[in-house]
Each structure stands twice: as C-alpha cells, then as structure tokens.
Amino acid sequence: MIGQLLSSFPDEFHRLDRALFQRDESGGSRAVQFTASRRFEGVTSIVLAFATFLARLHGPQEVIVVDANLRNPAIGRILDVSPEKSLVKVLTHSCRIEAAIQAIPESGVCVIQAGTTHDRSAVESCLENLGDVLAELRKKFRYILVDSPPVIQFIDSNIISGYTDGVVIVVESNATRSEVLDDAMERLKSGGAPILGTILNKREFHIPKWLYRYL
Numbered sequence: 527m528i529g530q531l532l533s534s535f536p537d538e539f540h541r542l543d544r545a546l547f548q549r550d551e552s553g554g555s556r557a558v559q560f561t562a563s564r565r566f567e568g569v570t571s572i573v574l575a576f577a578t579f580l581a582r583l584h585g586p587q588e589v590i591v592v593d594a595n596l597r598n599p600a601i602g603r604i605l606d607v608s609p610e611k612s613l614v615k616v617l618t619h620s621c622r623i624e625a626a627i628q629a630i631p632e633s634g635v636c637v638i639q640a641g642t643t644h645d646r647s648a649v650e651s652c653l654e655n656l657g658d659v660l661a662e663l664r665k666k667f668r669y670i671l672v673d674s675p676p677v678i679q680f681i682d683s684n685i686i687s688g689y690t691d692g693v694v695i696v697v698e699s700n701a702t703r704s705e706v707l708d709d710a711m712e713r714l715k716s717g718g719a720p721i722l723g724t725i726l727n728k729r730e731f732h733i734p735k736w737l738y739r740y741l
Contacts, residue, residue, distance in 0.1 A: 528633075531575035539579040546694070546722060547580075547669065557660050557670035558722065559594075559690040561683045563710035564676045567698040568727040570600045573673045578633040580669050586634030589669040590627065594656060594686050596649045597675045599640030605630055612641020616659055617652040623662050636667070653682055657689040677710040687719035695724045 532539070546558050560573050573591055581589045593601040594613060602609060607628045615621030616638070626638045638659075643649060663670055672690055675682045687693050693714055697707055711721060 527571050528575045528578060531571060532579060536579075539576055542576060542725070543580060543583065546692075555664040555668050555670060557664065557672060557690040559672040559674050559683070559686055559693045559719075560696060561674045561686075561693060561710075561714075562676050562696045562698075563678050563702055563706045565598070565679070567676075567696045567702065569696045570595075570604065570673055572696050572725060572727060573671050574601065574604065574633075577635045577669070577671050581634035584669070587629070587636065588667060589634070589671070590636040590638065590663060590667040592638045592659070592663070592670065592672045593640040594653065594672050594682070595675045596640050596643060596652065597646075597680055597682065599642065601637055601673060602639035602641070605637060605639075607637060607639055609639070609641065611639070613638050613659070614641035614643050614652065617655045619655075623659060650681060650685060653685045656686060660689050677713050678706065684713065684717040684719070687714055687717060690719075692720040692722035694722050696727050697724050699726050 547556055560569050562569050577589050577591045591601060592613060593599050596614060601607075602612070607630070611621060611626045611628060613626065616623055616626045627636050628639070629636050643652065660670065660672075672686060674686045677683045683693075695707070695710065695714075707724075714721060
C-alpha cells in the first residue's frame with residue numbers, strides 16, 4: 527500500500543510537503559498530527575507513505591513517525607519493529623526516548639511505535655506526557671509526523687493536538703459524510719487545534735488521472 531501511494535501520488539505529496547513544511551521560513555522542526563473522524567480512513571498508510579517521501583526528498587534520518595494511537599496501534603505491526611521499545615514505555619517513564627526510536631533502513635525514516643497498555647483508562651493520562659517527548663524529538667528531527675486515533679470515538683486526538691503544530695484530517699472518499707467531518711473539525715477547533723488541511727483518501731478516478739490536471 528505504501529509503495530502504491532508513493533508511485534501514484536508524487537505530485538500530491540510534493541504539494542503536501544510545501545503546504546506543511548516548506549512555507550515555514552524558520553526552517554525549524556515541526557510536528558504535524560494526522561487523524562480522521564472515524565476508523566479505517568487510511569491515516570496510518572498516508573503517514574508512512576508521506577514520511578518515506580520526505581526521507582527520499584530531504585534525506586534520511588530527518589523524519590520520524592510517532593504512533594500515538596494507543597487504542598489501535600498499527601505501525602509496529604506493519605513495519606515489524608521490536609515490541610520491546612514503545613511510546614507507552616516512554617510515556618510511563620520505563621524507557622528512554624533514545625531507546626524507543628527505531629530506524630527503518632528501507633524507507634530512511636525512524637519510528638516510535640505505540641506499544642500496548644492493558645489499562646485503557648490510563649491512556650489519556652499517558653498522553654499528557656507527550657509534550658515532553660515531542661520537545662525532545664524536535665531537537666533531533668526536522669519532520670515529525672504523529673499518527674493519532676479518530677477524533678469522534680476518543681478524546682486522544684484533542685489531547686495530542688495540544689502538543690503539535692497543527693492537524694491534518696484524512697477523509698475517505700465516498701464514505702465519510704460531511705456532517706461527520708464537520709463534527710470532527712469542530713471538536714478539534716474547540717480545543718484550540720490549528721487545522722492545517724484535509725486529505726481526500728481512496729479517491730476513485732473514473733477517467734485517467736492525468737486528465738484531471740486539465741479539467
């Protein structure tokens with residue numbers, strides 16, 4: 527899926543890079559959160575593909591993906607990284623940040639997988655420590671992409687947005703109703719989160735894709 531996204535939408539990833547990072551004249555580190563209104567809209571695939579694109583364009587070891595979806599983590603499973611090093615352990619002070627960072631040579635990015643917690647009621651309190659984690663990562667990486675849970679189902683994304691520079695909402699084409707998207711955006715805005723934009727995912731092209739540029 528990641529390779530397919532990279533090969534199918536290079537122009538879109540270029541535009542996303544410029545919109546999120548290249549307009550920042552300071553050239554400093556930025557942490558951008560990716561979320562959706564509901565599950566299965568493709569947030570994780572978009573995040574991993576975009577991170578790989580950034581690493582190829584701007585150089586390896588500049589990009590890190592943080593899986594802050596402690597409810598339904600996926601990055602560790604997709605990339606087959608060590609479960610012994612995780613964000614949960616960092617947030618609960620049982621692991622150092624440096625030890626939780628895992629390099630993915632194939633893509634040139636680094637990741638911190640979410641890990642698992644058996645106490646679901648403690649997720650919100652764990653995420654309250656995310657600000658310290660991101661502050662440390664800003665010293666090491668220019669591009670920080672944070673994968674987060676759906677907005678409507680959990681409060682997690684509202685908590686996470688307090689520590690990032692803005693939020694991108696992934697929307698599944700022909701599946702997510704406008705009312706649901708509006709609800710998600712209002713919940714984020716009510717918490718003071720800057721909405722940086724939306725990504726229309728899983729779009730079906732009924733005519734050849736290249737023709738859309740001339741319509």
